[in-house]
Each structure stands twice: as structure tokens, then as C-alpha cells.
Amino acid sequence: TLWGAIYISAVCVLPMLLIQQFNVPFYFGxxxxxxxxxxxxxxxxxxxxxxISRQYEGLMAKGRVKGRHSF
Known part of the structure; x- marks a missing residue:
């Protein structure tokens, strides 16, 4: 998407700008x-x-259907 591309570009360019313009010590590129x-x-x-899978596991364990002749 357009917003995803803008975000990725900002993440890549922002550290370089901070280092070059403001002399911020940034250790990650x-x-x-x-x-x-x-x-x-x-x-x-x-x-x-x-x-989510654990939640559904719990639902399946509790959901025992009893028949007409169950004791």
C-alpha cells in the first residue's frame, strides 16, 4: 500500500537524517x-x-454434547 511504502521509506531515511543533520548518535541503521x-x-x-488457538481448544473441551440416553 502507499502508506506502507511511506512508512518503510521513513524508517530507512530517518536515521540517516538524524545522524547527518543533528549529529545524533544513532546506533541502528x-x-x-x-x-x-x-x-x-x-x-x-x-x-x-x-x-486464539488456546481459546478454541478450551471451547472444544467444554462443548460435550449429551445424547438422549446419557447418564
Whole structure:
């Protein structure tokens, strides 16, 4: 998307601008920031998937349907 491209461009260019214009000591470049953000987003997605699957596991264990002749 357009907004995703703008975001990625800003993440790559912003560290260089901070270092060159304002002499800010910045220890991460744009590429390493992209990697860190990508890994963090993937990690959060995996945690969310795990929690959702655990929720459905609990629903399936509790949902025992009893027949007409159950004692």
C-alpha cells in the first residue's frame, strides 16, 4: 500500500537524517530497524495466533454434547 511504502521509506531515511543533520548518535541503521520491526510484528502475530488457538481448544473441551440416553 502507499502508506506502507511511506512508512518503510521513513524508517530507512530517518536515521540517516538524524545522524547527518543533528549529529545524533544513532546506533541502528535503517535496515536493522526494519529487521527489528519485522521480527517484532511477526512475534506478536504468532503470540496472537497461539492465544486464539488456546481459546478454541478450551471451547472444544467444554462443548460435550449429551445424547438422549446419557447418564
Amino acid at each position: 535503517g535496515t536493522s530497524l526494519l529487521i527489528v520491526v519485522g521480527v517484532a510484528m511477526d512475534f506478536m502475530g504468532q503470540i496472537e495466533s497461539y492465544l
